[in-house]
Amino acid sequence: MQKKPTTIRDIAKYLGMSEATVSLALNGNPVVKKETAAKVHAAADELGYVPNEFARRLVLKKSGMIGLVVPDIENVYYASLVKALSDRMSDSGYSLSIFISSNEPLKEVRAINDMISSRMEGIVYVPVNTPGDITASRKLLKRSGIPTVCATTYSDDMSCVLCDLEGGMKKILEHVMKNSPSRIAYLNGPSGVYTLDKRRDAILSAVKNSGIDLKIYDLTAVDYLCAYEAASHMAADLPDTIMCANDFMALGVVNRLTELGISVPERVSVTGFDDSVFSVTSPVPLTTVKQDIGLIASKTVEILLGLINDDGITKNEVHTIPTELIIRKSTRHVQYHAKK
Amino acid sequence: MQKKPTTIRDIAKYLGMSEATVSLALNGNPVVKKETAAKVHAAADELGYVPNEFARRLVLKKSGMIGLVVPDIENVYYASLVKALSDRMSDSGYSLSIFISSNEPLKEVRAINDMISSRMEGIVYVPVNTPGDITASRKLLKRSGIPTVCATTYSDDMSCVLCDLEGGMKKILEHVMKNSPSRIAYLNGPSGVYTLDKRRDAILSAVKNSGIDLKIYDLTAVDYLCAYEAASHMAADLPDTIMCANDFMALGVVNRLTELGISVPERVSVTGFDDSVFSVTSPVPLTTVKQDIGLIASKTVEILLGLINDDGITKNEVHTIPTELIIRKSTRHVQYHAKK
DNA sequence: GTGAAAGCGCTAACAC
């Protein structure tokens, strides 16, 4: 069992002074005499004093914490986001408290409730990434009045930071177009997920009236296996370009195609999205769209801190991070360019 | 700015009853009359009451939280661990508080201090995974008296849960041996990291006196790029088997070799370790050693909860999780077997 | 420069 932790009172008794002095000394308040302060620190050290944050926060009415909910930590995209957010936050004086919703709206609600009861001073909200009802979460957040910013996707009633998904999709499509494709397949996920719907819409509107035969597949999940299997089915009647909603899917396609003896990009071009590890560690490095997660994180922290300090930053501001086309080797056009 | 949260006192005033009753009702204590309880809940709802956890924890002297420090969330291995731990923990009534040390001993110390001040009731300690001095962390943990279990690696002064790294290494080596290799290269990381040293020792002692030409490379990091580059250097004078400390490295080797026109496993066998995503999404699926992260997580939680409840579970117990050889396509022997 | 005292929001005896 745990030994009872040392309190300020213990130190005060031990030193024969008052709690107030000890507290002031410990907080480095200059009003206490230097030698007194030194004595206090020595005693604190000796007794193994560690402040009780609960007591502290209770009276200060500040938690010094910022909460973060993410849908899935095993997804490299979110893992990078968490890492970036954690880095950016550590300079701010706040500590980050991470919650995982596992893509379940119910867990998300629980996490948000936890954050509210723990009096987080700010919240970074990354909603579940599957079709699901998150109105409960949004209502809770709203009602709490805690400064919140929604990251990587859109929510209509709070500030958001997300990438220019449409722009990215258009850029990569333009790149693909240079190859004069006649049949494009686009592997997307279930509809009802903002970031996927956005991608689908963008590609759809860009291709419209181009005479290109575009076929969109709404897979059950935006993961490796689904894409891998989709590629299998496509093999019989191959399009010349297969675009994917993310890199992990593109990897699945590349691997399956390669297995089948279909060469990428010679026979078919494949594109990813996100510019994650997979785009680099793919046997055929992927042409993709970079979502600058570092930038998302920085902007998110910036806006959140602004909100917390009530800097007069507009609420419900939507901040769009530009995307960048990254040309690697999974699309034909690249090589063409690279070689001349 | 945030509106002032509703307190129990507000509800009491609003309803014209005492705080105690409200508190009891809110906690579902059966002594309060049903209708009173109903009224209280209604009022709480109406006023948007969310309990102040700090006050609660202060008086209860319990945080209801378990802390977790991990070195690197972008590493799929740790990401899976966090996920598994988070899942297992959620049934236990405790909430998990995640800290990222970014493989920096200093950040690790900070995280541990945070956990102690936040009065975590238990700690899952996953030490930094690079050579570095973590005695400070261990001393802090020790001194705090908080039940702690060290996961995925060994620490001499606390309970540990880790995989049978040596056994795993031996198993995969045995498998490789069936091919009668004459020259094996083993790609490891810097020495001074327990889990890597263990692997190195195991392979070293197993190969000793076998007449096999074993060459061990202590790379600066156990990642894709380092392994990729090492493979480049090896190409000139190729061993017949390249073993790696993890799957991510093995993927780097496979990709580089493939680029160089060296076929895996026909010309050289490659092995991984961990059985992570990479072993499955590799263009040549990797023969590897499975570390059952789910099991690690379950056992860790079990031991930790035992420690917290002082179940008389021996402290400083080292629990070893068995590893499993997973034969896929990156080693010759497999195919040999598979085909006959 | 230091101490006494009030109170942060909540819980848990103990009275009534």
Place this chain on the structure above:
DNA sequence: GTGTTAGCGCTTTCAC
């Protein structure tokens, strides 16, 4: 059944 009261450990005026 419900109210009164005394803290949990800390910070912070305000006296001295």
